[in-house]
Amino acid sequence: MIGSQSFELKDLPIKIIWAVVFLSTIGLIVLKSISQHHIGGVFQNPFSKQILFMVPSVIGTITILFVPRYTIHKYAYALYAISIIFVILPFFGSPHAGTYRWLNIGLPFAVQPSEFAKIFTAIALARYLSDHNLEMKHFMSIIIPIILVLIPTSIVMNQPDLGTAIVILAPVLPMLYWSGARPFYLFLLLAPLFSMLMAFHNMAFTIWAIVLGVTIFIARPKTIMSFGLFFGNIFIGLLSPFLWNSLTSYQQNRILTFINPEKDPLGAAYQIIQSKTAIGSGGLFGKGWGDGTQTHLKFLPVQESDFILSVIGEELGFITIFVILIVFGYLIVQIMKQSYLSKDRFSSLALIGFATIFLSHVFVNTAMTVGLIPVKGLPFPFISAGGSFLIACYLMFGLILKLSVNYSD
Amino acid sequence: MLKAENIVSFRQYLIAIGITWFLIIVLLVRFFQIQIIGHDRYRKKANTNRIRKITTTAPRGLILDRNGQILVDNLPTYVLTAIPGELSQKGEKFGLISKTIGLDSTIVSRNYKKYYRGRFISTRLAKDLTFHQISKLEENKLNLEGIYYQQFPERYFPSVVRASHILGYVKEVDKSIRATIKDKSEYELGDMIGWNGLEKKYESYLKGKRGVYFYEVDALGREVGYVEDLPPKKPEPGQNIITTLDINIQKTLENLMEGSRGVILVGIPETGEILGAVSAPDFKPDLFTGLMLEQDWQSILKHPDKPLINRFNQGLYPPGSIVKMITAITLLKNQEFDPEVEQICEGSYQFGDRVFGCWSTQGHGGMNLTSAMLNSCDVYFYKSTHYFDLDMLSNSFRRFGFGQPSQIDISGESSGLVPTASFMNKRYGRYGWSKGALLNISIGQGELLVTPIQVFNYVNLLATRGIAQTPHFVRVDQLPENIHPNYESNIWDRIVSDMRAVIVDEKGTGKSAQPNVPGFKVFGKTGSAENSHGESHAWFLGWAEYYDKNYSIVVLVENGGSGGTIAAPIARQVFSQIINYNDMAAR
Known part of the structure; x- marks a missing residue:
């Protein structure tokens, strides 16, 4: 029975806990290496700062274990609304390094509300989708969840913080899939975006048109709808180059730099080169802890957060990177397993949402460090330094543990 | 309640796991590519990244006449260089330099562009500076971070004779000349290379060996220290060459031909020596x-008597x-x-x-x-x-x-x-x-x-x-x-x-x-x-x-x-x- 749950340690998914402990330890070891020659106060030293933030993080995790599950469900929308307000607040202050990501609330450090917004967006989405179970077979019923995520996404994108915006947006697709939406509808959601992008390349657009046609044919909606979808997408695609050309070159450049910051060679491209050099020079076993020349001679930018994996690659080698990524894959798969095993719709949806948040963090951060995608400025969960981010990760960790516990109800 | 039923099918679960492992493997493959396959390349890159090489020009060998009289000598001058990676507010600094030493600032920025080869390679801004000019710059050192100077021996002709077609001249190695040199390590931009006459023919003797020392630097270009396994090397001056010329005879010939077009050659028949x-x-x-x-x-190139032509071996x-x-x-x-x-x-x-x-x-x-x-x-x-x-x-x-x-x-x-x-x-x-x-x-x-x-x-x-x-x-x-x-x-x-x-x-x-x-x-x-x-x-x-x-x-x-x-x-x-x-x- 809900409310009379008995909480026992042995019920916790121990594999998830071990994975998080392992990753956090690696993070501290690497931050210790980076911080060796740091001078200045506690808040200038990534290692001591991280240790310090561990305290509220672990307290937060444990606290969540004692919060009843129905409370989380009950306040899901309220927390979502509050987090949206906090994400908007920085826009009323002065910009911090040219962005509106940070909120200064009189502490010796600034808070990044978008880190928490992503958690509450996923919870709100889980609640909406678990409450509206039966209508999911209709296309229109996926509209409200989409709007639910697009609100924080668009605000965060304007901060601007494309990386976090992607992370907030990412859970919606697997969560819709989890709640029974037809994959075809999910495809239709993405189709106009693809149509617009592919339109700039003739060959790509032709292939895309074929893929679109085949998919619609296989899905077999009503004839009029098929034609509408197909030609609607083609029309959007054909229109987009005209829309693009109607922009001034200044506007075009802003969009291009936003999508691909590497266009600015002294900025992002330099960072990517330094990151790849650090990783590549590490080799199989690395140069040894504290011996990374790229790291310690400060060739590697934002090494304590966005490029922490490059430090690991340089000092501890491919072998450690391999272990970290495998452990992280294992962690995510364990969360997914809990989601699959869960008999509770809300818990299952929230868990797949958190798994997606972690996966997108790991993928975007890692792919950026190795130059697979443009620089997005996203930290690596449990390893990267960062106050708000660490607390947010541990809150999610707590929520995962809480929602994973199988109740004898 | 749908109590005993899972929310999602096993198939959905498998797809989610599959996508997760797929993405993880993509990342691992990429790491493998960079760290294992590209290791050598990146290791080299990492080394040049942190080690800055500073080179000092070796003075060229002297050219002497048969009695040891100096025909071609070296004059110590200074060159002004910049490390691009350390240079912020270029415009202001170039302005300050040109004001201090009285040189057009467009020359400075033009040189910067001409000699630029990379963020950590010293790039020439001006040459032929005197000690006086350098000491004036030294007074402004604090405002000229990233600007350095080095001694640079310049060719100088102390003798009474001209012997221009024999001695030849040296030319500064620019990007197009460097492109034609086989062993790129031998010459850097701004080095001198014998371009004509004996300077060219005996380049390998005269050139000498550049001095090199290595500094370990951080990304901001600050010198952290010497690199232990790369000890500094002092420049080796080029070898002097003793010609068969006799400064007195050469002077006589030059005087006799003053104002005419033609050639005089005087020598010793048995040995083939040219006096x-x-x-x-x-x-x-x-x-x-x-x-x-x-x-x-232009005046030399267009001169009707073509003074650049070496008449005795080209005419x-x-x-x-x-x-x-x-x-x-x-x-x-x-x-x-x-x-x-x-x-x-x-x-x-x-x-x-x-x-x-x-x-x-x-x-x-x-x-x-x-x-x-x-x-x-x-x-x-x-x-x-x-x-x-x-x-x-x-x-x-x-x-x-x-x-x-x-x-x-x-x-x-x-x-x-x-x-x-x-x-x-x-x-x-x-x-x-x-x-x-x-x-x-x-x-x-x-x-x-x-x-x-x-x-x-x-x-x-x-x-x-x-x-x-x-x-x-x-x-x-x-x-x-x-x-x-x-x-x-x-x-x-x-x-x-x-x-x-x-x-x-x-x-x-x-x-x-x-x-x-x-x-x-x-x-x-x-x-x-x-x-x-x-x-x-x-x-x-x-x-x-x-x-x-x-x-x-x-x-x-x-x-x-x-x-x-x-x-x-x-x-x-x-x-x-x-x-x-x-x-x-x-x-």
């Missing part, structure tokens, strides 16, 4: 150091009568030819439908070989051409080094032209030329073209009876092998005595080459080579025996007129000076 060489007009050797102004360049001239010794040798080799039989010179000679004139229009009368040589009678040689054919004659020319480079140690040498029958066939067609061409070539006219350095080697070979060594400016261990024409001694005797007659006979065309000094024995031959540029080129070649020393000489005055009246007196003046120096040295 003095001038190609007039010449230029000041320091023309190419420092900042060369565009208008200076092609008709030799005229100075090659008559070769024609005489060709005749003497024929057993049927009798040098004592006289031919009548009436001032001209009809051959087929053409009339070939002698330089003396009223005619020389009866001539044997000796009188034909000392009078430089042309008709005598015309009338003797039935003793040989063109290929026999051209063969003799080649035996004295004509038609091929003399292998002088200054590059850019021309080969000249010795026409053969096949050459004539090729140029004019098999029936397009007649034996009349042989008449012209036998007196050193027609298609025949020579360089003064070839003539110099020729006179050395005559003076030594074929054993002279290759002409050279720098005594090296292994001189290139010279050609050694081999004839019976009676032929050599005859030629030598005839050349003596040219100087001492009452009618000898070369008699004004003899200085009035007892014991100074001159041998020679004059030439007045007709050409399409106006007056004849005045030639004199010969040698002098003075005690146990021999001196050979070639004089050419372009469009000077008669060799006997223009070139021979110049030779006498040179000989007189040589006697003076010898006397001074003896005292």
